[in-house]
Amino acid sequence: MCQKILSQIIINKTAQERGITVTPEEVDIKAIRLRDEQRRENLANTQAWLAVEDWKAGIRDCLLAQKLAESLFPTKIENFFDQNRPHSDQVILYQIIVPYERVAHDILYKIEEEEISFYEAAHFYDIDERRRYHCGYKGKLYRWHLKPDKAAVVFSANTGELIDPMTTKQGSHILIVEEFIPDQLTPQRYQGILNQMFKEWIENQVDRTCSLTEKIKYAVLILRH
Structure with missing residues (x-):
């Protein structure tokens, strides 16, 4: 509670x-939008909502924080996104894991010679029951879901290309990429980055503005009231 109040003081x-x-008009518009989202369509209820000062103050604080965040980081979000985008790229990956590297090379050879398809091989030979039922489907994965060495190999491959067996503690892996999905700066992604930057900025401001003693003093005053 102390941290929240100190943060609001800095924002104001x-x-x-x-x-x-x-x-006040912006607060009312936001309040009506929230009502619509929650399907409170009764006019009397809306008027009662708009009359609740504490609730309206909370909306005002949220709108003020959003406006301040947008004014603080107008040019930094795209730079942050560009620097971190490779880690958030996704891939739709299929995988076969077998116990031994020799077996993996035999399967790879059969696939290349078109004696069997990758998906049939996954259904017959994968050590994982779930992947067998899904013909090797591993899922849609972010780059950071994969270990760095594996990610480097996967994201340098071509779509549909068989990747030579890789050995781990699990066994020997045969991989194939179905699709690469580059990260995009969608409105939701933009807002998420903005929120994170603003959160870190607020925490830094609170730490710079108030010593531990001052924070305790604020906390005591808040508890007394």
């Missing part, structure tokens, strides 16, 4: 310094 102060405000 910084917003005032930057000339950022939230109008």
Whole structure:
């Protein structure tokens, strides 16, 4: 609670310094939007909602924080996204795991010679029952789901290309990439990065502004009230 109040004090102060405000009309529009999302369509209920000052103050605080965040990081989000995008790229991956490397090479040879398809081989030979039923389907994976050496091999392969067996503690892996899905800066992704940057900024501001003693003093005052 102390951290939350200190954060709001910093948000209010910084917003005032930057000339950022939230109008009563903006609060009412947001309140009505929330009502619509929760299907509170009765007019009397809406008027009662809009009359609750504490609730409206909470909406105002959220809108003010959003406006402040957008003013603090207008150019940094795309840079952050570009720097971290490779880690968030995805791949639809199929995999066969067998106990021995020799067996994996035999299966690879049969697939290359078209004696059997990859998916048939997965159904017959994979050591994992679930993957057998799904013909080797591993799933849609982020790059960071894979170990660095495996990720490097997978993301340098071509779509549909058989990847030579890789040996791990699980066994010997034969891989094939069905599709690469590059990360995109969607509105949801943009908002997620913005929220994270703003959260880190607030935490840094609180730490810089208040010593531990001051935080305890604030906490005591809050508890007394």
